[in-house]
Structures are given as C-alpha cells and as structure tokens.
Amino acid sequence: MLRYSTMETPAGPFTLVVAESGAVRASGFTTDVPGLIRLIHPSLRENTEPVDDVGAAQAAVRAYFDGDLTALDGIAVEQHTGGEFMAHAWLVMRDLKPGDPVTYSHYAELSGRPAAIRAAAAACARNAVALIVPCHRVLRTDGSLGGYRWGLPVKSWLLDHESAA
Template identity: 70%
Template sequence: MLKYSTMDTPVGPFTLVVSAAGAVRAAGFTTDVPELLSLVHPMLLEPARAVDATEADEPVRAYLDGDLTAIDAVPVEQHTAGAFMRHAWRVMRSIKPGAPVTYTAFAELSGRPAAVRAAAAACARNPVALFTPCHRVLRTDGSLGGYRWGLEVKEWLLKHESGD
C-alpha cells in the first residue's frame, strides 16, 4: 500500500506518495493526491492512504532548511517503457543544486545530444518533483521554460538552491 503526506513549504503545499519500502513514487507542489497518483506508472500503482509523515518528509524539511543535498539519498521508484527516459531520470538526479543545465546540455549528459525534445519530455513526465530535479533544467536561452507545478515554484527552487 502507498502512503502519502502533505507538508507546508514556502511555495505552498508539497505532497509525497511513498511505497511501503519508503521509495518516493510521486511528489509535487499540490494537495491533489489523485493528480499525483495519475503520474505513477500503472505497474507501481497501489491504493494509497494518508499518514502523518513519510520517510521522505524529514529530508524534504532539511532541504527546505538549507541542506540542499538532504534529498539526494531518498530512493525513488519511477517507471516508463522507454529506456532513454529511465536513463534521463537517473542522469537528472545527478544535476547538482545551484548548477542548472539547459535542455541541450541535459540531452548531452544523457548520452543523446540530438535528443533535446526527448530530454524535455523526460522533464515533463517526471513524477517525483524535487527528488528527480527537473526544475534544474532550463531552456537553451537560460529562461525557466515550463514546470508542472508553476513557474513561481521553479523560480523559488532555483533561487533557494543558488543561495539568493
């Protein structure tokens, strides 16, 4: 059974959906649990129940308090049929706080320099916001681009991580 919790953050509520083993399967700046569950691959989907806190809550709080690497060790479970997307999500987890990359650079890091659109799709389809930091990927011109949870949230995260 999946469990979920919601915490307050400086940019609004953040909800985590976590497996019984403690791996994050979905996360986002929302209270809409059905929306988050819709992001979970059907192979990983189970009934979910509310809890006071999950194993991932404490690392998120530490991240928000300034320990920007606190979320790095939190396990995630993401699944997709595409090998490139699975690989891109693993690569995305290696992008360091305060060092965002462009979609072009992300495609290069992922081993397919010409696959800029596929790299952008990996960001757009990422079900575990914050832990797989798609917010650290920017347009080629350095502008924010899109973010499922709103550009205000993406901008806040990037500023938080840069120390501004």
C-alpha cells in the same frame, strides 16, 4: 499500500506518495492527491492511505527547505516508463547539482543523446517525482525557465533557494 502526506513548505504545499519500501513514487507542489497518483505509472499504483508523516523522504524534504540542499540525494525513487532513455535520463537528472542548472540541450548531452533535446524535455515533463528528481534544474536553451508542472513561480523559488546557499 502507498502512503501519502502533504506538508507546508516555503514554495507551497508539497505532497509525497511513498511505497512501503520508503521509495518515493510521486511528489509535487500540490494537495491534489488523486492528480498526483495519476502521474505514477499504472504498474506502480496501489491503494493509498493518508499518514501524518511518510518518514525519511519527508524528513529529507524538510532538511532541503532548511538549507541542506543535498538532503534529497539519498532518497530512493521508483518511476517506470517503457523507454530506456527516459529511465537513464532520470538517473542523470538526479546528478544535477543544486545551484548549477543546465539547459535542455546540455541535459540531452549529459544523458548520452546530444540531438535528443525533445526527449530530454519529455523526461522533465514526465517526471512524477518533482524536487527529488530535480527537473526544476533544467532550463530552456536561452536560459529562461521554460515550463514546470507545478508553476513557474515554484520553479523560480527553488532555483533561487539553491543559488542562495
């Protein structure tokens, strides 16, 4: 059974979908739980139930917004794709530090495939665990924001929050 909870944050409503193990399978700046569930790989989907609090992941998100920018680092996530590069790229993404965003080309390089800029961008686009797997820390090659599933104002807010600390 997957549990989910939506909390208010300074960047907008944020929903976490968490497995019984405590691992986050999806998260995003939305109240659309069915839409968020669709981001989870079919092999990881289960029945869902709303709860007031999903535990450690929710506490870590609160701590992040309260200024502890490393609070999310220890939260387990479960994502799945058919590709080895994507899984590796998500692990690399978790190592991107707050306040130090990288470009898609640098992210591709960090992921071990410098020429795979589109694949690096796809890893960002297919990330179902926003904020915890910090795709918001990847920018266009010219330094502009690029895209973000949850909107550029949210991405901008997160980057400002991380650079102010």
